[in-house]
Amino acid sequence: MGTPLRIGLTGGIGSGKSTVAAMLAALGATVVDADAISRASTAPGGAAIEPIRQAFGDAFITPAGALDRDRMRARVFSDADAKARLEAIVHPLVRAEIDRRIAACTADAIVLDLPLLVESAAWRQRCDRVWVVDCTPQTQIRRVMARNGWPREQVLAVLAQQASRAQRLAAADVVIDNDDVDLDTLRERVRRAWEARGLPL
Template sequence: MTRPLRIGLTGGIGSGKSTVAAMLAELGAEVIDADAIARGVTASGGAAIEAIRQAFGPQVIDDHGALDRARMRALVFADPQARARLEAIVHPLVRAEIDRRVAASAADTVVLDLPLLVESAAWRQRCDQVWVVDCAPETQIERVMARNGWPREQVQAVLAAQADRATRLAAADVVIDNDAGTDLATLRGRVARAWAARRMPLS
């Protein structure tokens, strides 16, 4: 069986990456969501829980035996070394599950929904193409404030922890523009055109 085309889809918080992933699924892609897998391995009984408990203590595990995501989020934003320790536990498990799903896929094209694609060479090497959903940082801030009810400073802290816009664009084979003023019909058209051209040689 021919291996599926592997598209790595990424974009900063508030870029609309999840919306684009859903559109690609409608077009026939098998979408593999790295965040969903990460939530699975950090849920109660998940493969990462005991290692996280050993590394960070029981205070980061909630009453149901799952990762206390709010507490861990605060910890990793305050301490880059804590972020690195958490990623060293979670990312190998997520990569192994992604590899398993790609190997088992019967789809022509698999989309790997990878928020940290640009930040990690291990993710990049799993992709034939990198697609970036792009918008201005101010657009990201306004969308997340409206969606999550977060204060501006909290959104800015998340943005600061992610790859910046220039770095993502430099890594992109395909850019999906989703800046302010883009309606769903326009975005859907851009996604459909990129999908139709996905097997054409990249310029």
């Protein structure tokens, strides 16, 4: 078995990317979640904890030994240098684990759930196809406010940190429309895309 087809799955916050990833897993796809790997690296005993402690200090590590995510989120939103330093610690660990899982995959295709795919050339290089879960920014804002209980301004701040809708669509080989559709319709769109294995539908 050769290297599997690497399908990069991405979408902005509130787009429904995680829902699509779960649907793909239910169809039998091997799904690698970059966020889950990142969270594991910053959990107690994770490989990123000591480098983060050295770079940012004990205040960013909880008493349990995990990254204080709320404190770090506030820091990186207001400090681009801090964001770059954090990414320089975490991203190489995540990329190495993703590469390990790609190498171990025996299926014909693997789905890489990559929130920052469009923003990062390093992630783009790991994908043969790019799938974008798409909806309007208005839908994203409404969903995240309802799901997270965030004020509109906080959602807008996150959107400003991410690639624009136009940038994601320009990078897409396949677009999965998830704007005001029901779950059954979305599931059918995901099924068709998966059966085509990332080729244009």
